[in-house]
Amino acid sequence: MNLPAILSPKQSPPVAGPPARLCVLASGSGSNFAAISDAIERGELNARICCVIHNVLDAGVVARASERAVPSVFVDHRAYKSRQAFDACIVQLLSKHAIDWVIMAGWMRLCTDVLLDAYEGRILNIHPSLLPSFGGLRAVEQALAAGVKISGCTVHVVTAAMDAGPIIAQAAVAVESDDTARSLHARIQVQEHRLYPIGINLALGLSISKT
Known part of the structure; x- marks a missing residue:
């Protein structure tokens, strides 16, 4: 299936200037x-990953x-009395590492206003669907249940509303007639790995253009 070019963005030249300081949140x-x-190592993204924060002790990340x-820093969300207190700890760590952008990569926690206010417009996430369709959990299963012919992934800015922030970039994946959640998700992940560095680069460029 030939997919629209608009849903298959190409890598743009990396944004000029000092490397953006990133923190990846992962579960x-x-x-x-x-x-x-890897994209940073190839010179495709002018950034540096300064730290990884994870909330699952033995996470593969x-x-x-x-x-x-x-x-990498382990922060156990179960040790905090509220989501706000947990996010306050995250913000302290981000400040310690002088982080410019927060990159969520399989981070299975909702953000509170504590984190959102501290990094307004500078938190990115990637979601395994073509938002605004199939937000929330089990997005791949939702797409299969709906019978769509095209799914994909979306890089977006994180806001208070789940999976509803401004869309930065999308990539499409054709749904095959014999797809299972596992097979479709595997092909979506291939596109996620290509798209996320592109989306980060686009977000960095948009940020610079607004200053």
Whole structure:
């Protein structure tokens, strides 16, 4: 299936200036962290991942970060009495590392106003659907249940409303007649790994153009 070019953005030249200081928030394997790190190494993204924050002790992202000499910090959300208190700890860590942009990569926590206010417009997420369709959990299963012929992934700015912030970039994935949630998600992840560095670069460019 030939998909619209608008849903298959190409890599633009990296934004000029000092490298953006990124923190990746992750709860899982860290495959998107690795894709972003690799894009930086290839010179496609003018940024530096200064730290990884994870809320699952044995998350796969820890090993990936160690392989790339990126410091990782474990913050157990269960140790805090409220989501606001947890986010306050996150903000303190971000400030300690002088972070410019927060990159959510499989971060299974909702943001409160504590984090959103501290980094307004500078928190990005990638979601496994073509938003605004199929926001929230189990997006791939939602798409299959709806019978859509095209799914994909979306890089967007994080706001108080779940998966409803401004869209930065999207990539489309054709849904095959014999797809399962696992097979479709695997193909979407391939596009996520390509799209997220592109989306970050676009967001950095938009930020500079507004200053």
